[in-house]
Amino acid sequence: MATNRPNSGDTATLLISCPDHRGIVAEVTHFIFTYNGNILHSDQHNDDETGTFFMRIEWDLKDFSIKKDKIAQAFEAIAEKFKMEWHLEFSTRVTKMAIFVSRFDHCLWDLMTRQRSGELDAEVVCIISNHTDCQSIAEYFKVPYYHLPVSRDKKAEDEARQWEILKKHKVDLIVLARYMQILSDAFVQRYKNRIINIHHSFLPAFIGAKPYHQAYSRGVKIIGATSHYVTADLDQGPIIEQDVTRISHRDTVTDLVQKGKNLEKMVLSRAVRLHLDHKILVFGNKTVVFD
Amino acid sequence: MATNRPNSGDTATLLISCPDHRGIVAEVTHFIFTYNGNILHSDQHNDDETGTFFMRIEWDLKDFSIKKDKIAQAFEAIAEKFKMEWHLEFSTRVTKMAIFVSRFDHCLWDLMTRQRSGELDAEVVCIISNHTDCQSIAEYFKVPYYHLPVSRDKKAEDEARQWEILKKHKVDLIVLARYMQILSDAFVQRYKNRIINIHHSFLPAFIGAKPYHQAYSRGVKIIGATSHYVTADLDQGPIIEQDVTRISHRDTVTDLVQKGKNLEKMVLSRAVRLHLDHKILVFGNKTVVFD
Amino acid sequence: MATNRPNSGDTATLLISCPDHRGIVAEVTHFIFTYNGNILHSDQHNDDETGTFFMRIEWDLKDFSIKKDKIAQAFEAIAEKFKMEWHLEFSTRVTKMAIFVSRFDHCLWDLMTRQRSGELDAEVVCIISNHTDCQSIAEYFKVPYYHLPVSRDKKAEDEARQWEILKKHKVDLIVLARYMQILSDAFVQRYKNRIINIHHSFLPAFIGAKPYHQAYSRGVKIIGATSHYVTADLDQGPIIEQDVTRISHRDTVTDLVQKGKNLEKMVLSRAVRLHLDHKILVFGNKTVVFD
């Protein structure tokens, strides 16, 4: 298993969303202060349209007087009072990540070298592919590689095998690194807001197949890439990150593909990193990203 | 009439498109050399898909031995041989530009101050608007301002009046600086590839009305603006220039509108400048931009 | 006087810097909550190198139970406890801004049209120039224009006259919109962290005169602009905002100047807006920008 984590200290992070209400920040910060926690980062957002309050607060656990496994319980009263949806994350708990890949290897290389250099706070516990092309990369990084061919008429069966592997490795997060296969609704539901995809266009432009061909044909002057959580609707999930690059009439479809690969790598790795650092809150079909 | 031109010397520019064929560049450059022209800029492009050749070549007329009004005639033989579509433009002939505007004034201010500073090689011969809001700007810059209210049921009549004004001022180029009104097909046809619009989204995403609302609702992380030639199909014409800017969950629709205004100004003025400098060739629904 | 303010409600903003200490956030938010304030924005930062804590917190005054003119007094105890340097700003108090300009008018146009459209929450109370070129712009926007020629040998006298005008108009903020004159240390000291300059390079590259010529001569592929608070050391003050644009070997110095003008406008207006919205904290020679 590939493990190489940045030294991020021993911290707790609360991710909160709830109906907006006077006094939330005061109570949450008072809670942390009362038990001797030192706030390292605090960010909040009010969505005026829906009257929703969002908060991310991270504090140092060094002198915190509640033990890790009792913090959630202690916080429960405040959470109930304000009708919060909330998560509590610890920096010492490393996210177990599975990478799904097809034949294109650029995003896989990019994720693995970033993980290796300590940029991504995760263990890559397995790589799953419908092809064998990327096997040697897995071997180099000493990550188990599962070659699972898929076919349209046996989707349920194929996914059952994938499911076994994910269970075996206790996978927290699935990254589709140009996997190019559509997952079933049931599968997606099990990993709600925990499957990150990279789509090779500036969504919502050029949804679906062959976006670079679509972009070429429309004659756009800029192309993009979009990383989003996977939902039942193709390329419609909550957008985490996007980026673009300039093209010209000189660029063929092949050039777009090549320029796009740079975008895909950048955008996917940024989105994965934001997820691993617990900086994303999903609401409706949008994201709040506390970067 | 507002006139303030950059000193661009006395040059001729040929814009050529034709079926690709060996020897075109050699003959065109030989033609210029034979008559003692000094080539200042030359750019070419082959579209492999359609087998089309594009060229823009600009030369100094100082010692050129053919008079301006005889150059086209002299070039005709080469043009016919290679079945060229071509234009001949002279730097000494200033483009007469009309600006159509509604109530938003940011693009009008931007175009007028750039024209005044010599950045845009054009005369602004008139401003046409369905509102009176921008009248004082026209007065400041001493440009005739025509207030022509429009109504859905009298479109033909309204356009007839616009047409009179354009004829009177011998308008070469129409710039829709957030005009917000749809022109009839007949009107568009008369000014084919000579009407430039700014659409406040990254086309083809968010076609039609209220693109900033659409962008907000989809939760994109980047917004854009697109400048294109107007065709009969709304927001579907050949794209000249695009640009984008980053947004976040903190940005309300009002913020998007404000950030977008910066984009609109930049993108529209760049597109207008490329047109004025004779750097754009349209083919099919795309542009070749020799910048 | 040109006044056209965005509707930003009735809010108070605290800007705080102090030695980092447990419990600051808890106490500040508790203070606001106690008196029935609703927090709209809260941002904080810890500078680990110097152990300094920074905070910007803005709350709605609608139901706040302390009157505006008593808030500072009420907050004093907390401020003293944590040894804070702090400001209290009210959204209803409009900043009085003076613009200094020389012959280049692009930044002046840009600031005035943005102010007019409600993008900048300020009154432009006067324009001061050592030339008459921009007088008609001031007239259009109905802002008093003072033509004050300057000469090296009478600097003290010249500044005394400027000083009179600033006093008369109760100026809060001076914006040097390509003013091109160096202010004396005494003058700068009186408006510490309240004079914003735009330098036409990507500082610290190309300090001093003719930065576009320097950039051309070095053969860089990107040029920039930098907005900073003015200090006694030329082009060395705390940087507020920077931006860049790509150039190529085709760009002459004249092209750099023109591309640079776009940058200068964008960067200066963003910096001014951040200042007007009370989003900047200066520490040492750096800024914390809570955008």
Place this chain on the structure above:
Amino acid sequence: MATNRPNSGDTATLLISCPDHRGIVAEVTHFIFTYNGNILHSDQHNDDETGTFFMRIEWDLKDFSIKKDKIAQAFEAIAEKFKMEWHLEFSTRVTKMAIFVSRFDHCLWDLMTRQRSGELDAEVVCIISNHTDCQSIAEYFKVPYYHLPVSRDKKAEDEARQWEILKKHKVDLIVLARYMQILSDAFVQRYKNRIINIHHSFLPAFIGAKPYHQAYSRGVKIIGATSHYVTADLDQGPIIEQDVTRISHRDTVTDLVQKGKNLEKMVLSRAVRLHLDHKILVFGNKTVVFD
């Protein structure tokens, strides 16, 4: 040896610089046309300051009636007439590239995966390092790895050994992929305009050691990376490519280093690709980049 070349057909490319003179383009294109060559790309530039003309012209050799090894000879007359400095390059001749690396491996990974995917038209014939850290990467890609420790007092000896290896592998181009060692003038002179370095700042800002620390200390809002040909003067050689990324007060030096790694990879690989595709002409201390 790692070889995986994009299919770029069989073409010849002429790179020309000479005193500007009427008729150069006509003669060069006539030469190609006479011998039945089809021009694929042609780009030119006039440097008005020095009166120098630059040209890059690439043509298809399919039906060209002069054999490859006779083209130079045939062109000689034109070259002499116009006093040209010129190179003739063939797409079928693959550049032999050596990569020098120290302990940081991100640029090496990036170059190797791009070369492997066909993005870089080169053979990586050897990797030379003063450390052993990157040995396993070389093994994975099956490229000879030479571990050559260096010391200040034996520079000549160290370089002699490097020189042997370069000779043995017939190296055309040296890429310093964060090599962090200064090469002697004699060494640099032997590979004039054939050593590409990546400097981790936006030159000319932050020359020399620890540029990210310098950037942090100055409080800039944007950091950059610069790729340039190595000359005798440290970080002063002709700039090929630069790029930048935005930072904020939240970024520590460690964050700058990480954000900078992305820039370094992008900028270095673009510069190397431009060199491999024969798109760079050096004049004085600047480059003409025909991209």
